[in-house]
Amino acid sequence: MQAIVVEELGGPDQLRIAEQPTPEPGPGQIRVDIAVAGVNFMDTGARRLGAATGDLPFVPGVEGAGRVSALGEGVTEFAVGDRVAWVYAYGSYAQQILLPAADALPVPDDISDEVAASLMMQGITAHHFVTEAADIQPGQITVVHAAAGGLGQKLTQLIKARGGTVIGIVSSERKSETARRSGADYTVVSTADAFVEPVVELTGGEGVDVVFDGGGETTFRASMKVLRRHGLLLYYGAVIGAVPVVNMRELPHSIKVSYPVFRDHIPTREALLRHSAELFDLIRQNVLSPGIGRRYPLKDAAQAHIDIESRATSGKLLLFP
Incomplete structure (x- = not known):
């Protein structure tokens, strides 16, 4: 063979x-x-x-x-x-x-x-993220990084099925169209940390409930900035970039951080x-x-x-x- x-x-x-x-x-x-x-x-x-x-x-x-x-x-x-x-x-x-x-x-x-x-892999991962790791509830506002990718599209669809709102982060206008077709309510074209200001503006300065971040250390630190009080940052970007090292005192707004493991x-x-x-x-x-x-x-x-x-x-x- x-x-x-x-x-x-x-x-x-x-x-x-x-x-x-x-x-x-x-x-x-x-x-x-x-x-x-x-x-x-x-x-x-x-x-x-x-x-x-x-x-x-x-x-x-x-x-x-x-x-x-x-x-x-x-x-x-x-x-x-x-x-x-x-x-x-x-x-x-x-x-x-x-x-x-x-x-x-x-x-x-x-x-x-x-x-x-x-x-x-992607379907079970997305299911894990929205049902157990984050347990998305109706009315919650989320950010999905790489929203046009295979995992991002599945995350978006499952979040919408549970009554959540999705702000999809994408790297181009073409991908923005793909994310919208999957159900994203809003899209932001961004690389690195450029998404922070548009997301904060979209939420009237309040921030989002959950961020699904697979982008590595740069986006991880920016994702902390768009979370509202007691928001959840769900990080899964270990393969993509350096694993962020965070001093607990650096976490703003009493946010929570999760590193969901597939096998769990x-x-x-x-x-x-x-x-x-x-x-x-x-x-x-x-x-x-x-x-x-x-x-x-x-x-x-x-x-x-x-x-x-x-x-x-x-x-x-x-x-x-």
């Missing part, structure tokens, strides 16, 4: 396609023929800094969807031919992957592979099944859109990384083996 292999850490040129042995499932595992894999900004961090496993070489990518092609000993919950999706499993930039059966998610017949793959939302298989079922229902109800941006053949994974790092893309990027 073919896979994208990182042998040395570095730039997108380190993403090289190579032949790999067909993997054989061990006890409790399934082999999946991958139909589509998701591209995430965290994949660029793994390419530059190393995968969470710490191993070199490694196959990047942590989410996807496909069909079961082989079963390991003891697997009873799946059959060959079943459609499944997964999240946080390295090795997804490939034609095949081995997964613990306990980590695979059945995909309903009315949900396409593309939709399932696009929801695994799906600590068990039951939680994964429950939350993904809710996301699939939101897709059926047209409340949530997968927001697919660009599609690439597997061999063009390097170009997908170039594009996502350039911030020129909107929506979810997908790879097709």
Whole structure:
């Protein structure tokens, strides 16, 4: 089978396609023929800094969807031919992957592979942010950074579904249109910390209830300035820029800061099944859109990384083996 292999850490040129042995499932595992894999900004961090496993070489990518092609000993919950999706499993930039059966998610017949793959990382993350980390309530005003990106679009849609108002921060007028189509009430074209004054003005000087910030240290410090008293700054930008170091005395207006961890939302298989079922229902109800941006053949994974790092893309990027 073919896979994208990182042998040395570095730039997108380190993403090289190579032949790999067909993997054989061990006890409790399934082999999946991958139909589509998701591209995430965290994949660029793994390419530059190393995968969470710490191993070199490694196959990047942590989410996807496909069909079961082989079963390991003891697997009873799946059959060959079943459609499944997964999240946080390295090795997804490939034609095949081995997964613990306990980590695979059945995909309903009315949900396409593309939709399932696009929801695994960004959909579950957005669900975590708006239901548990921030628990958005009707009438709350929020700021969503990178509102035209795959995660930003899903955040916007879920915030609106819960009755919140969204001020979307984007880097261009073109992306502003994308954010508005996803439901953003207002958009601010900004780089670095230029959004502070427009957001404060939009809120009549009061500030916002919640900021969803994935922009790194510069935007983190600016985001503190647009929060109202006891507001919440939800930070998830560790892969993008330097992690901010903050003296507690620097926090203005008695604000709260959260660093939501993905695994805390799906600590068990039951939680994964429950939350993904809710996301699939939101897709059926047209409340949530997968927001697919660009599609690439597997061999063009390097170009997908170039594009996502350039911030020129909107929506979810997908790879097709």
